[in-house]
Amino acid sequence: MVELSEFEKVKSCSGQFVLAINDTLNVISGKWKLPIIGSLLYGKKRFRELERDIPKITPRMLSKELKDLESSGILKRTVFDTIPVTVEYELTQSGRSLNQVLDPMIKWGMQLRKNVLGDR
Amino acid sequence: MVELSEFEKVKSCSGQFVLAINDTLNVISGKWKLPIIGSLLYGKKRFRELERDIPKITPRMLSKELKDLESSGILKRTVFDTIPVTVEYELTQSGRSLNQVLDPMIKWGMQLRKNVLGDR
DNA sequence: ATTGTTGATATACTAAAGGATAGTGCTATA
DNA sequence: TATAGCACTATCCTTTAGTATATCAACAAT
Known part of the structure; x- marks a missing residue:
């Protein structure tokens, strides 16, 4: 599981934030x-x-x-x-x-x- | 606001479901x-x-x-x-x-x- | 023998997304 | 007079995404 503290850390850093979202985005994007x-x-x-x-x-x-x-x-x-x-x-x-x-x-x-x- | 009933309706229909998600996806996708x-x-x-x-x-x-x-x-x-x-x-x-x-x-x-x- | 079904792959193409590079009109500063 | 900053725009080129169409090998039914 993803812990709350870890989430907060990633969210507060703009670079990490974009990386995590892109991992998700790559899975669902495409026609x-x-x-x-x-x-x-x-x-x-x-x-x-x-x-x-x-x-x-x-x-x-x-x-x-x-x-x-x-x-x-x-x-x-x-x-x-x-x-x-x-x-x-x-x-x-x-x-x-x-x-x-x-x-x-x-x-x-x-x-x-x-x-x-x-x-x- | 989006009501619960409306959400359930869209979610249960595969076509609507994809449309609503794509509206969101189009806003945030792109490099x-x-x-x-x-x-x-x-x-x-x-x-x-x-x-x-x-x-x-x-x-x-x-x-x-x-x-x-x-x-x-x-x-x-x-x-x-x-x-x-x-x-x-x-x-x-x-x-x-x-x-x-x-x-x-x-x-x-x-x-x-x-x-x-x-x-x- | 021909046709149809399964789950794909191959080749060639078009369209969309993004990158590289230069230039615009304006003005303040050196 | 030359340089730099602001907020962009224009043109051209490359890379990636998606389409069109044909084909494969195994078998089963007609």
């Missing part, structure tokens, strides 16, 4: 990461299921983003020795814990829309 | 937005002060990012009729409220580093 995470929040999915779930994504991008997310420890890839092969993707504990950051982003985004995007 | 916001958290600053505060940023990027942040209502630009002109940038209430989303990102990013980035 397709959120749609993938969003789809997996409803449970494990196979490659083709994700492809159908996410309109307009190409297999190239799906494959790439899944690799990225796996290497950040956000999701787990499991291969089953069936014919043809079955591959399942599911969020890890770390992936599910992203709610801690996504929920405030939803709230803030909704508020922003009221404040500035609304008056367009 | 220089966080350093700028970070610098302004310590108080109002002038153009050249920001330039000195943020190593390696070019005036072109600083100018562009400041415009972006202003148009999302994150900061306010004030021109003083001095000679030569003085321009001050400061966070708006909306900009300061970004703490609500940045704090969880710091915590989550620190945790991530312990989980996966640590073992490199």
